[in-house]
Amino acid sequence: MELHDVWFVIIAVLWTGYFFLEGFDFGVGVLTKLLARDRTEKRVLINTIGPVWDGNEVWLLSAGGATFAAFPEWYATLFSGFYLPLLLILVCLIVRGVAFEYRVKRPEENWQRNWEAAIFWTSLVPAFMWGVAFGNIVHGVKIDKNFEYVGNFGDLLNPYALLGGLVTLTLFTFHGIVFVGLKTVGDIRERARKLSLGVGLVAAVVALVFLIWTQADNGDAKSLVALIVAVVALVAAIAVAQTGREGWAFALSGLTIVAAVAMLFLTLFPNVMPSSLNPDWSLTVSNASSSPYTLRIMTWCAGIATPMVLLYQSWTYWVFRKRIGTHHIAADVAH
Template sequence: MHLHDVWFVLIAVLWTGYFFLEGFDFGIGILSKLLARDERERRVLINTIGPVWDGNEVWLLTAAGATFAAFPDWYATLFSGFYLPMLLILVCLIVRGVAFEYRAKRDDERWKRNWENAIFWASLLPAFLWGAAFADIVRGVPIDASKNFTGDLGDLVNPYALLGGLLTLVVFTFHGAVFAALKTLGDIRMRARRAAAGLGLAALAVAAGFLAWTQASHGNGRSLITVVAALVALAAAWAVGRRGREGWAFALSGVAIAATVATFFLALFPNVMPSTTNAAWNLTVANASSGPYTLKVMTWIAGFATPLVVAYQAWTYWVFRKRLGTQHIPGPAVH
C-alpha cells in the first residue's frame, strides 16, 4: 500500500472521529430547544457536553490540516468550490462556541434565550451542511483539467446532496438524544429516551434511502458491506435504546456513523473528488497527493501525536462520565 493510500484511510478515520464526537454535541445543541422544558433543563443538556465540545472539534482541525498537507490539490479544489457552505459552517462553529461561553454571563432571560437560539441554529445548520457536502463530494462536481472547480453554488444543490444533509441532521440528532439519555437523570432522561425512539425510526428510514442510492450510483462490493453495517447498527441502536440500554445504544449509533463515513470513502476510492465534466480529470489519491517525503514525515508525526490525543480525550470523558440532573443545578449559578 502506498503512503497516499494510507493517508486517505487516516483522513477517513479523522472524519469518523469528528462525526462520532461532534455528531452527538450537534444533537444536544438541537435538542436543547426541543427537549428541555425550562432553563434549568437546558443547562443540564448543555452541561453534558460542556467539558468536551471544544475537544471534539480538534478532530475537524486535524482532518482539515491532514487534507491540506497530504492532498493539497484536493484541499484547494474542495475549499474553493465549497467556499460558501464551508464559510457558513465555520461561522456557525464560531457562534456556537461563543454562545456556550456567553449564555451564562448575564442573569437576564432575554440574553440567555438569544444565545440558546444561537446554539440551536449553529448546531442544526452544520449538521445538515456536512452531510450535503460529503454527498456532493461522492457525487462529483465540475472540475477541469487544471484541477479547478468550474461550477457554482447551483451545482452543489441537488436532491442527492439534500438527502445527504437530511441524513446527517437526523442521525446526529438521534445520536444526541441517545447521549442525552445516557448522561442525564430524571424526567429529562425519560424524554430523551422517547425522543430517541422516534428519531431512530426517522434516521433508519432516511439512512436506508440515502445509502441505497449511494450504493446503486457510486458503490462497490466494499461499500456494500459498510452500507449493511450502518443500517444494522442503526436498527440495533434503536432497539436496545427502547429497552433502556443507553450505553449500547450510544455505541451502536456511533458504529452506524462510522460505517456511513466508511461508505463515503469507499465509494470515493481511488478518487478523492470526482469530476462530472470528464472522468479523466478526477482528483485521485495519486494525482492530488503530496510527495513521498512529506507523507513520510507526516506519518511519523501522526504515529507519535495521535495516541496522545486519543488518550487525553478518553481521560476527559472518563473524568466527566457521571450523569447530570436538575438537582445538580440548584440555582442560576454561572457555569
C-alpha cells in the first residue's frame, strides 16, 4: 500500500471519529428543542456535552489539517468549490462555541434563552450541511481538466446531496437521543427512550434509501458489507434502546455512523473528488497527494501524537461518565 493510500485511510478514520463524537453533540443540541420541556431540562442536556464538545471538535481540525497536508489539491478544490456551505458550517461552529460559553455570563432569562436557541440552530444546520457536503463529494461535482470546481452553489443542492443531509441530521439526532439516555436519569431518560423509536425509524428509512442509492451508483462487495453492517446496527440500536440498555444502544448507533462513513469512503476510493464532467478529470489519491517525503514526515508525527490525543480524550470521558438529572441543577445556578 502506497503512503497516499494510507493517508486516505487515516483521513477517513479522522472524519469517522468526528462524526461519531460530534454527531451526538449535534444531536443533543437539536434535542434542546425536541426533548427538553423547560429551561432546567435544557441545562441538563447541555451539561451532558459541556465537558466534551470542544474536545470532539479536535477531530475536525485534525481531518482538515491532514487533508491540507496530505492532499493539497483535494483541499484546494474542496474549500474553493464548497466555499459557501463550508463557511456556513464554520460560522455555525463559531457561534455554537460562543453560545456554550456566553450562555451563563448573564443571569437574564432572555439572554440565556437566546443563546440556547443559537445552540439549537447551530447544531441542526451543520448536522444537515455535513451530509450535503459529503453527498456531493461521493456523488461527483463539476471539476474541469485543471482540477477546479466550475459549478455553483445551486449545483450542490441536488437530490442525492439533500438526502445525504437528511441522513446525517436524523442519524446524529438519534445518536444524541441514545447519548442523553445514557447520561441522564429520571423523566428525561424515559422520554428519550420513547423518542428514540420514532426518530430511529425515520433515520433508518432515510439512511436505507441513501445507502442503497450509493451502492447502486459506485458500490462493490466491500461497500455492500458496510451497508449491511450500518443497517443492521441501526435496527439493533433502535430495538435495544427500547429496553433501556443505553450503553449498547449508543455503541450500536455509533457503529451505524462508522459503517455508513466507511461505506462512503469505500465507494469514493481511489478518487477523492470525482468529476461529473469527465472521469479523467477526477481528483484521485495519486494526482492530489503531497510528495512521498511529506507523507513520510506526517506519518511519523501522526504515530506519535495520535495515541496521546486518544488517551487524553478517553480520560476526559471517564472523568465525566456519571449520569445527571434535573435534581443536579440548582435553581440559582445558571449552568
